[in-house]
Amino acid sequence: MRKFNVIAAVLGLGLGFAAAAPAANAASLIPQQEGEIQLTNLQVLDPNQAINTSDFGFSVTSLLFDTDNSQQVNYGLSRLFVDAKGTANSYGTGTGAVKFKTRDGGTTEGDGEFWLRAAAIQTDGVASEGGELEVGRFRFDFERVLDEITIDFFDTETSLFSGILEVNGQSVEDFLAAGADGNVQSKTLSNVKSLVLQLGKDDGKGKGDGVTISGVEIVKSVPEPTTTFSLGALAVAGMFGVKKRKNFKK
Incomplete structure (x- = not known):
């Protein structure tokens, strides 16, 4: 049968x-499980909670966002996690441990969905705000050119803190304007092989809740x-x- x-x-x-x-078939690239993204240039805090994105057709590299040491605190490479609302998570031990509360005090998460969450790490290995300073810069490299992707930036309350810095190796510097508390701002790109995203920024006062993203989508063409x-x-x-x-x- x-x-x-x-x-x-x-x-x-x-x-x-x-x-x-249908003209296209969309599917989320966000892994549907909580854990730490295995970056190409940084070991995860807990191998038992690692997420290998190669299974989803892409890799992620952490980049320095404080290249001129202009912040009051010097930052190294940020970590990246998949998180969901309503659950507490802990990664690693000591001052470098990253701990997410059941409800984050800074960022308004989306209900019932998984999203990418940065965690700023200082040059001395300390996780800023216990991992809840959601700031980072990351390069996404896809196994093949994507026809179209949509990026949803969460809770972007400060102007020019978050956005797209690079697409396919070309600088674009497409930053977001400030929005209301809990807002979602979306960007759609076509024919993408790689991109660099800036998620949040320390505001120079030792704080800055950063931003999260979700809804990164791949659109696969079907035969004509x-x-x-x-x-x-x-x-x-x-x-x-x-x-x-x-x-x-x-």
């Missing part, structure tokens, strides 16, 4: 229903209607061919 259903679907597309096929029709026609021809051979054997 299962084989019949598959064949019927192919026949339906091939014999005139191709116009009903003419191609789908051709595939359907081949399937039909193949079926008839099999039937003729069976008749011949009789």
